[in-house]
Amino acid sequence: MARRVLLMVALVLYASLFADGIILQKTKISASGYIDQEKLPATKSVRYDPTWESIDSRPLPAWYDEAKFGIFIHWGVFSVPSYGSEWFWWYWQGEKRPDFIAFVNNTYGPGFTYADFAPHFKATFYEPKRWAKTFEASGAKYIVLTSKHHEGYTMWPSSVSWNWNAMDVGPHRDLVGELADAVRSTTKLRFGLYHSMFEWFNPMFKSDAANNYTTQEYVATKTLPELYDIVNKYKPEIIWSDGAPGSSKYWNSTQFLAWLYNDSPVKITVVTNDRWGDDAMCKHGGFLTCDDRYTPSHLLNNKWEDCMTIDSYSWGYRRNMMMSQILPIETLITSLVTTVSYGGNLLLNVGPTSDGIIPPIFEERLLQIGKWLGVNGEAIYKTQPWPTAQNDSTTPNVWYTSKTNGKSLTVYAIILNSLAKDFIVLGCPKISNSTKVSIVGCENDVEWDTLFTGELIVTIPRQQDLPDGAEWGFTLKLENLQQSETSKQPTVNYDSALSHKSKLLHAWKKSI
Numbered sequence: 001m002a003r004r005v006l007l008m009v010a011l012v013l014y015a016s017l018f019a020d021g022i023i024l025q026k027t028k029i030s031a032s033g034y035i036d037q038e039k040l041p042a043t044k045s046v047r048y049d050p051t052w053e054s055i056d057s058r059p060l061p062a063w064y065d066e067a068k069f070g071i072f073i074h075w076g077v078f079s080v081p082s083y084g085s086e087w088f089w090w091y092w093q094g095e096k097r098p099d100f101i102a103f104v105n106n107t108y109g110p111g112f113t114y115a116d117f118a119p120h121f122k123a124t125f126y127e128p129k130r131w132a133k134t135f136e137a138s139g140a141k142y143i144v145l146t147s148k149h150h151e152g153y154t155m156w157p158s159s160v161s162w163n164w165n166a167m168d169v170g171p172h173r174d175l176v177g178e179l180a181d182a183v184r185s186t187t188k189l190r191f192g193l194y195h196s197m198f199e200w201f202n203p204m205f206k207s208d209a210a211n212n213y214t215t216q217e218y219v220a221t222k223t224l225p226e227l228y229d230i231v232n233k234y235k236p237e238i239i240w241s242d243g244a245p246g247s248s249k250y251w252n253s254t255q256f257l258a259w260l261y262n263d264s265p266v267k268i269t270v271v272t273n274d275r276w277g278d279d280a281m282c283k284h285g286g287f288l289t290c291d292d293r294y295t296p297s298h299l300l301n302n303k304w305e306d307c308m309t310i311d312s313y314s315w316g317y318r319r320n321m322m323m324s325q326i327l328p329i330e331t332l333i334t335s336l337v338t339t340v341s342y343g344g345n346l347l348l349n350v351g352p353t354s355d356g357i358i359p360p361i362f363e364e365r366l367l368q369i370g371k372w373l374g375v376n377g378e379a380i381y382k383t384q385p386w387p388t389a390q391n392d393s394t395t396p397n398v399w400y401t402s403k404t405n406g407k408s409l410t411v412y413a414i415i416l417n418s419l420a421k422d423f424i425v426l427g428c429p430k431i432s433n434s435t436k437v438s439i440v441g442c443e444n445d446v447e448w449d450t451l452f453t454g455e456l457i458v459t460i461p462r463q464q465d466l467p468d469g470a471e472w473g474f475t476l477k478l479e480n481l482q483q484s485e486t487s488k489q490p491t492v493n494y495d496s497a498l499s500h501k502s503k504l505l506h507a508w509k510k511s512i
Helices: 002-019 062-067 088-094 098-107 114-120 128-137 175-186 203-210 217-234 253-262 329-341 360-379 499-511
Strands: 023-029 035-041 069-073 142-148 190-196 238-242 304-309 344-350 398-405 408-415 423-426 436-439 448-450 456-459 474-479
Touching: 062 344, 069 190, 069 360, 088 098, 088 114, 128 175, 128 360, 142 175, 142 217, 142 238, 175 190, 175 217, 190 217, 203 217, 217 253, 304 329, 329 344, 329 360, 329 398, 344 360, 360 408, 360 474
Parallel strands: 069 142, 069 344, 142 190, 190 238, 304 344
Antiparallel strands: 023 035, 398 408, 408 474, 423 456, 436 474, 448 456
16 A cells, blocks of 8 residues: 555656646667657756766756747847948957958047947947746747857856846846746746856966966856856857867866756756857757758757857847848748758857847848748647658658657658649658548648559649648648558767858967
8 A cells, every 4th residue: 555655656746747748858869860759857966066977867857849840039348330240349359350440440530449339338228028928939949048158248147247238238127037027927938048268368368378277266266157157147058169279178168067967957948059169069969950050951869959149140139231141931941851850950140239139130030930830830849850751752841850749650751842843752751551641731641542652642732722831831630550660860970060150269269
């Protein structure tokens, strides 16, 4: 009797944890090629040591893999000159590019300094609740705001960034805190923060770098106090680290992450990326980013994220951006679909103006994605890659995801930019006697058959009979297929994945 009571109590506690979302999952590719979701209840007895082996053993919180889509926001003092990119200060006074020098001299006059931009960072029209609602309407499930970029200006009242933070100079507001409150009070989005480890022109960092990272004055007095501060104050569920030249030992990364996972106020749900030092990128952390706009085009053994931006030239807002440089909705939806098909998340960036306005063209793109996900989200959220194939072997622009429910497997074939066709042939699905084929968001029956070669042929209905957004892509739902053998996936080439970011940081290192 006592054992039965204990068992019932345990089951109730486990169900409570599951209902509250406090279930962690570790994502890995099994021998069969399926991504196993090992869901474990969080327990206080699990503690992580400050080593990469221990840190990497922590299961990834389930919510992150299920979310699939997030919004990145690059905002800071660089939004005032809004020329070139968010690397404006470095290009101007680090690399001393002639076009940047000429822009400042012609626009602001000789003798103007980067610090002179800060008072003009007013955030006059910044409405955090409107931002939050726009991001939620995009279909995103989480956001990541730059709390501090490489310029060193903090978007919250940091005690270790005197007179170079949003409360002391510029808007005189806690920009981070206002957005965190708005997101949590008006939406179901998860709130995350980007944080640059290094600062281009910080004397303490430059001194540590000159000492070949054998001293840690900058880390002890600037970086770590900031990280502990934003976690304790704002409780972000994503810590998106960036800009960490030197080893993770120099940055004391594993010590911070051990605290984050063991004792922080977000220890259960927080996720982190891999940019914690030269030795960590694309190897360690909660999920891999490897490089900006990272698209491995095959399954990985680790969860990964592709961060990209609507303005193909910059992460920060540019006054001189042109329409031809803005990615069309078809490209953005293709990026989302292919990323999810290969097991990744997409983090899509917008750059607000210094006044706090999300440019209308960016807002339009976000709302278009939200419209498409409103119909096709079933094939995106909480899905897994289909191990048989990620894209079709017969017809291009067809991408697969899947969901399991016990022993039942549902496969989604997302068909992009194919409305000009009368029918479509799929070579990867193997039909059984009980197979069902339908279009997600469409009530009408779908005409389909199999060719003598075994391929599935589906008649595409008229556009007016398809759901909204079908001109960008629509989804076939395939149920009760034959189980197929898993295709073999290539191994990721970490060296090539790191090429762009490594070159950028290498060029920066040579210049200091």
